[in-house]
Amino acid sequence: MQALTLKNLTKTYPNGVKALKGIDLEVEAGDFYALLGPNGAGKTTAIGIVCSLVNKTGGTVEIFGHSIDSDLAAAKACLGLVPQEINLNLFDSVLNIVVNQAGYYGISRHMALQRAEQYLNELRLWDKRFEIARTLSGGMKRRLMIARALIHEPRLLILDEPTAGVDIEIRRSMWEYLARINAAGTTIILTTHYLEEAETLCRNVAIIDGGQIIENARMSTVLRKLQREVFVLTLRDPCIAAPDLGDFESRLLDEGELEVAVDAGQDLNQLFAVLSAQNIAVVSLRNKANRLEELFIGMVERKQAQAVGAGV
Amino acid sequence: MPGFDVNIPLNLIAVKTIMRKEVLRVLRIWIQTIVPPAITMTLYFIIFGNLIGRRVGSMDGYDYMQYIAPGLIMMSVITNSYGNVVSSFFGAKFGRHIEEMIVSPMSNAAIIVGHVAGGVMRGIFVGILVTVIALGFTQLEVQHPFITMSMVLLSSIVFALAGFINAVFARKFDDISIVPTFVLTPLTYLGGVFYSISMLPDFWQKVSLANPILYMVNAFRYGILGTSDISIGYAYLIVGIFVVGLFTASLMLLNRGIGIRE
Numbered sequence: 001m002q003a004l005t006l007k008n009l010t011k012t013y014p015n016g017v018k019a020l021k022g023i024d025l026e027v028e029a030g031d032f033y034a035l036l037g038p039n040g041a042g043k044t045t046a047i048g049i050v051c052s053l054v055n056k057t058g059g060t061v062e063i064f065g066h067s068i069d070s071d072l073a074a075a076k077a078c079l080g081l082v083p084q085e086i087n088l089n090l091f092d093s094v095l096n097i098v099v100n101q102a103g104y105y106g107i108s109r110h111m112a113l114q115r116a117e118q119y120l121n122e123l124r125l126w127d128k129r130f131e132i133a134r135t136l137s138g139g140m141k142r143r144l145m146i147a148r149a150l151i152h153e154p155r156l157l158i159l160d161e162p163t164a165g166v167d168i169e170i171r172r173s174m175w176e177y178l179a180r181i182n183a184a185g186t187t188i189i190l191t192t193h194y195l196e197e198a199e200t201l202c203r204n205v206a207i208i209d210g211g212q213i214i215e216n217a218r219m220s221t222v223l224r225k226l227q228r229e230v231f232v233l234t235l236r237d238p239c240i241a242a243p244d245l246g247d248f249e250s251r252l253l254d255e256g257e258l259e260v261a262v263d264a265g266q267d268l269n270q271l272f273a274v275l276s277a278q279n280i281a282v283v284s285l286r287n288k289a290n291r292l293e294e295l296f297i298g299m300v301e302r303k304q305a306q307a308v309g310a311g312v
Numbered sequence: 313m314p315g316f317d318v319n320i321p322l323n324l325i326a327v328k329t330i331m332r333k334e335v336l337r338v339l340r341i342w343i344q345t346i347v348p349p350a351i352t353m354t355l356y357f358i359i360f361g362n363l364i365g366r367r368v369g370s371m372d373g374y375d376y377m378q379y380i381a382p383g384l385i386m387m388s389v390i391t392n393s394y395g396n397v398v399s400s401f402f403g404a405k406f407g408r409h410i411e412e413m414i415v416s417p418m419s420n421a422a423i424i425v426g427h428v429a430g431g432v433m434r435g436i437f438v439g440i441l442v443t444v445i446a447l448g449f450t451q452l453e454v455q456h457p458f459i460t461m462s463m464v465l466l467s468s469i470v471f472a473l474a475g476f477i478n479a480v481f482a483r484k485f486d487d488i489s490i491v492p493t494f495v496l497t498p499l500t501y502l503g504g505v506f507y508s509i510s511m512l513p514d515f516w517q518k519v520s521l522a523n524p525i526l527y528m529v530n531a532f533r534y535g536i537l538g539t540s541d542i543s544i545g546y547a548y549l550i551v552g553i554f555v556v557g558l559f560t561a562s563l564m565l566l567n568r569g570i571g572i573r574e
Contacts, residue, residue, distance in 0.1 A: 048574065052414055054573055054574045105418075106325045
């Protein structure tokens with residue numbers, strides 16, 4: 001069963017900007033799916049169309065088999081949205097915001113109050129239920145938007161940069177929470193600028209750029225396309241000059257840290273063999289940058305280079 | 313069509329939710345929603361009804377105070393019904409929490425009905441308050457209760473719908489004050505609140521007949537005092553046409569996403 005199916009989705013704004021140039025996308029029910037792309041790539045437009053906040057120019061959208069053209073109410077009932085920008089009624093209380101949202105989905109007030117208690121507790125906002133939304137911190141507002149999106153227990157939850165501007169501790173707790181509700185059966189589509197977030201949470205990924213999908217595959221498959229990974233090694237003994245590691249490109253960051261590039265076709269065993277041969281002991285190693293981030297930047301740069309080469 | 317979804321239980325709960333939200337909003341900001349019309353109308357009664365009215369004498373056989381009271385009640389109903397919907401719906405657009413409703417499965421008709429009902433509730437509440445104030449200055453005995461109640465309700469619906477359409481088109485806060493300032497207030501003042509149009513020259517009498525508020529004020533005055541410048545049946549027809557026309561226009565605007573969707 002597909003949670004979301006987009007076919008040849010296009011959007012041209014009145015000023016002539018083609019935000020989407022025919023997107024095809026399928027998200028399986030139960031998936032945790034990442035939709036990535038640079039600013040202005042078309043992610044928010046695509047989400048806006050799915051959620052009826054933006055009129056499409058062409059193509060079709062189905063949510064759990066319900067077309068937004070012919071069966072809009074049923075399609076909307078399956079959907080929960082956590083938008084990129086704070087769109088809470090800042091003058092209303094936390095409890096009213098979630099209970100009212102339930103009312104818009106036809107959930108009785110009695111049931112809405114029960115669910116509000118559950119979700120506000122899970123998102124650590126129950127103590128704040130009588131507070132006015134304006135007085136909440138940025139992280140609390142983000143969590144309130146998640147509670148609001150979950151109050152009608154949607155089958156598909158779309159999160160458009162849900163952790164933007166949230167501190168690391170809260171971001172991690174939100175990741176755990178999202179992983180939990182996904183494990184409980186809710187399909188999740190996530191857009192984010194924190195690529196570590198996508199790499200940690202998502203099983204499948206689509207990369208969108210210039211209104212087109214340039215990659216759409218399992219996260220592990222996409223990461224295998226990485227041509228080069230850069231590792232930072234912490235050395236047990238100080239080094240004065242960068243050692244010669246043969247085929248491995250390296251440079252000394254300081255006397256205790258060595259940066260080594262491992263290209264596709266090379267592996268860490270080979271690297272450690274070279275290091276051992278030179279009596280260089282490694283205490284620890286870490287990726288210099290997020291792997292998905294490197295891949296993402298590489299893909300977008302290649303796409304832009306192709307466009308320039310083609311005279312676009 | 314999105315506006316004609318038939319999940320009635322869902323939409324009834326959704327309408328009830330909007331109405332409840334609107335009532336709480338009016339009560340939360342009572343200093344802006346309830347106190348100003350009470351003060352303004354008290355001043356109207358003191359200045360126009362009491363001080364100036366004594367020198368004006370009678371109008372259509374009634375004390376001037378009695379004559380203007382129905383018009384002032386209707387004026388407060390109209391302005392508050394309009395003002396509630398335009399500020400609430402535009403506020404929701406401006407703060408983007410309108411998206412809460414747009415993404416939900418509630419129909420566009422339910423969104424309109426909920427907001428209009430909120431405007432009607434505030435309009436009628438303020439109308440009752442102004443009536444109580446009027447009773448402190450003059451005696452009012454309702455001659456035709458059905459006409460009085462139905463006309464105040466229909467007029468309130470008309471202006472709540474007009475406020476909704478204003479809010480749909482508004483892009484900034486200035487846009488929600490232009491219509492009340494430059495259209496609604498002049499039409500109300502020229503709608504026979506303070507005078508009978510029989511006092512006007514023929515030409516201006518005919519011009520006045522193009523003002524829909526004239527029909528509402530006169531029909532309401534007929535309900536209370538039993539006197540009117542115009543035919544009551546004609547007033548119902550005009551108001552009925554406005555209710556249907558404005559509701560249809562509101563629904564078309566929401567269905568097309570004008571001012572709501574990009």
